[in-house]
Amino acid sequence: MPSKPPVWTWEVPAYLFAGGAAGAAAVIAGAAHFAHADPGLVLTARIVAAIGAVVSPVLLVSDLGRPQRFLYMLRVFKPQSTMSVGAWTLVVFTFATFAALALATPIGRALTGSTALTAAADMLGIFTGLVLATYTGVLLGATAIPVWAANASYLPLHFAASSLGAAAGMIELAGRADTALHRIGLAAALMETVALAVMEIDWRGGHQTLPSGVGRQMIRVGHVFTGLLALVLRLATARWPAARALAGVAAIGGSLVNRMGWMASGRASALQDRSQ
Amino acid sequence: MTTRTTGFFTDSTTCIGCKACEVACKEWNQVPSDGYQWTGNSYDNTGALGHSTWRHVRFVEGVRGGQPSWDFSSDVCKHCEHAGCLEACPTGAIVRTEFGGVFIQPDICNGCGYCVVSCPFGVVDRRPDDGRAFKCTFCYDRQKVGLAPACATACPTQSIQFGDLEELRAQAARRAATLHARGMDDVIVYDPRESSVGGIHAIFLVRGRLDDFGLPANPVMPTTLLARAWTSAGLAAIALLGVVVFAF
Numbered sequence: 001m002p003s004k005p006p007v008w009t010w011e012v013p014a015y016l017f018a019g020g021a022a023g024a025a026a027v028i029a030g031a032a033h034f035a036h037a038d039p040g041l042v043l044t045a046r047i048v049a050a051i052g053a054v055v056s057p058v059l060l061v062s063d064l065g066r067p068q069r070f071l072y073m074l075r076v077f078k079p080q081s082t083m084s085v086g087a088w089t090l091v092v093f094t095f096a097t098f099a100a101l102a103l104a105t106p107i108g109r110a111l112t113g114s115t116a117l118t119a120a121a122d123m124l125g126i127f128t129g130l131v132l133a134t135y136t137g138v139l140l141g142a143t144a145i146p147v148w149a150a151n152a153s154y155l156p157l158h159f160a161a162s163s164l165g166a167a168a169g170m171i172e173l174a175g176r177a178d179t180a181l182h183r184i185g186l187a188a189a190l191m192e193t194v195a196l197a198v199m200e201i202d203w204r205g206g207h208q209t210l211p212s213g214v215g216r217q218m219i220r221v222g223h224v225f226t227g228l229l230a231l232v233l234r235l236a237t238a239r240w241p242a243a244r245a246l247a248g249v250a251a252i253g254g255s256l257v258n259r260m261g262w263m264a265s266g267r268a269s270a271l272q273d274r275s276q
Numbered sequence: 277m278t279t280r281t282t283g284f285f286t287d288s289t290t291c292i293g294c295k296a297c298e299v300a301c302k303e304w305n306q307v308p309s310d311g312y313q314w315t316g317n318s319y320d321n322t323g324a325l326g327h328s329t330w331r332h333v334r335f336v337e338g339v340r341g342g343q344p345s346w347d348f349s350s351d352v353c354k355h356c357e358h359a360g361c362l363e364a365c366p367t368g369a370i371v372r373t374e375f376g377g378v379f380i381q382p383d384i385c386n387g388c389g390y391c392v393v394s395c396p397f398g399v400v401d402r403r404p405d406d407g408r409a410f411k412c413t414f415c416y417d418r419q420k421v422g423l424a425p426a427c428a429t430a431c432p433t434q435s436i437q438f439g440d441l442e443e444l445r446a447q448a449a450r451r452a453a454t455l456h457a458r459g460m461d462d463v464i465v466y467d468p469r470e471s472s473v474g475g476i477h478a479i480f481l482v483r484g485r486l487d488d489f490g491l492p493a494n495p496v497m498p499t500t501l502l503a504r505a506w507t508s509a510g511l512a513a514i515a516l517l518g519v520v521v522f523a524f
Contacts, residue, residue, distance in 0.1 A: 002398040003393070004395065063389070064407070076366075080363045134509035134516070137512070143393040143501075153508040160509075181523075266393070
């Protein structure tokens with residue numbers, strides 16, 4: 001199929017990274033709250049989610065061809081437009097993360113007098129966070145770009161796993177050393193390692209859907225960072241505690257490189273397709 | 277005036293490659309210049325359909341029956357029955373007109389760029405300096421007042437025909453039958469009604485391989501991938517939540 005390469009600038013892959021990590025952080029914050037985990041962890045996770053909830057819309061608006069018309073995203077709600085679903089989800093997500101943060105402050109608690117609203121905000125944060133961490137795979141997958149369409153089933157799983165690893169890493173780097181975060185990081189790294197192995201086998205078998213070039217190499221490096229490297233560093237933490245922070249850095253960096261790689265591959269795939 | 281479903285029938289066997297359609301389109305729609313690049317590809321210095329090219333005369337060089345062949349075909353937005361760009365548009369800027377065409381309302385488009393990657397024909401494009409997405413309007417303004425689109429009006433050989441879609445389909449079939457009878461057995465009518473785009477409003481008649489004319493044999497409407505992708509997203513969300521809940 002002849003297809004046009006994406007016109008998106010660096011802000012979009014950066015958003016895919018930031019939005020996904022923020023979404024996963026909100027899920028961690030909500031789960032930590034309901035599991036009665038350390039309040040410090042809940043607060044840190046909420047702050048990470050809230051920072052992501054501010055950065056994400058800024059990135060998205062600045063990529064628009066007409067940024068002053070960003071509110072037009074909310075003219076209609078179209079379930080069949082993944083971009084529309086994402087825009088609405090992001091708005092609700094930003095509202096939920098800030099509500100959770102505000103309601104948990106002493107002033108918020110004094111004003112509302114109950115924890116029910118905080119719980120509701122956390123529930124909303126978990127739900128929209130789950131959508132945010134996964135829908136970007138649908139956003140790229142359900143398009144006419146050959147390499148994205150060929151990976152329509154894979155991208156949501158891959159983005160969810162790498163978002164989760166990045167979120168755990170961010171909360172850890174913000175000063176938390178909870179065992180739960182380590183377990184989450186371990187699970188995310190394991191999923192990405194499996195993905196890397198499957199992808200390598202696929203390449204060796206010649207069933208490659210990814211066009212060769214810088215994009216493919218970035219995806220490869222990204223998977224090594226979010227998968228194998230993060231996994232090894234997590235496992236080394238028992239003997240070498242400093243490895244934990246490095247595992248977080250690997251998960252965060254890999255997650256960003258992965259998304260930039262998918263964007264570059266999409267561009268290459270569209271151009272390759274057109275020249276046939 | 278009763279509204280009818282209109283269409284284009286572009287017959288490459290009568291196209292002489294004069295590019296009057298490109299010029300007429302640019303003039304009527306005030307489409308900016310797309311520069312003066314020499315592509316080195318036949319007489320085609322337009323390249324491809326894009327934000328500032330809504331008609332594009334494709335030059336196809338080849339060999340037919342031991343002789344060099346030189347075919348021309350004026351490409352245009354297909355105005356799909358199920359349009360990827362229209363479904364993808366988050367603002368509702370892209371609409372279906374009363375004539376059945378697909379139209380981007382320039383006062384609504386915010387330049388998100390999602391239609392660009394959602395068109396299975398690679399037609400829609402975002403204009404960098406303007407920021408909005410553009411493509412053939414099917415001369416919606418002209419059709420509104422009962423005029424034919426500028427390209428069809430300017431075409432000196434009636435290679436581009438405009439009219440009632442069903443009549444054009446019948447006409448294309450008749451033309452193909454005539455050419456087949458004359459021994460041109462490589463004539464194909466391009467009208468992918470069986471594909472997920474569900475038919476197009478700009479049909480073509482070409483000789484040889486569809487690929488040479490940039491016409492995909494089976495264009496895929498991207499929303500057909502939604503079920504698969506959202507199922508995967510649902511599973512991913514369950515797995516993500518499971519991991520987090522289990523970790524605490």
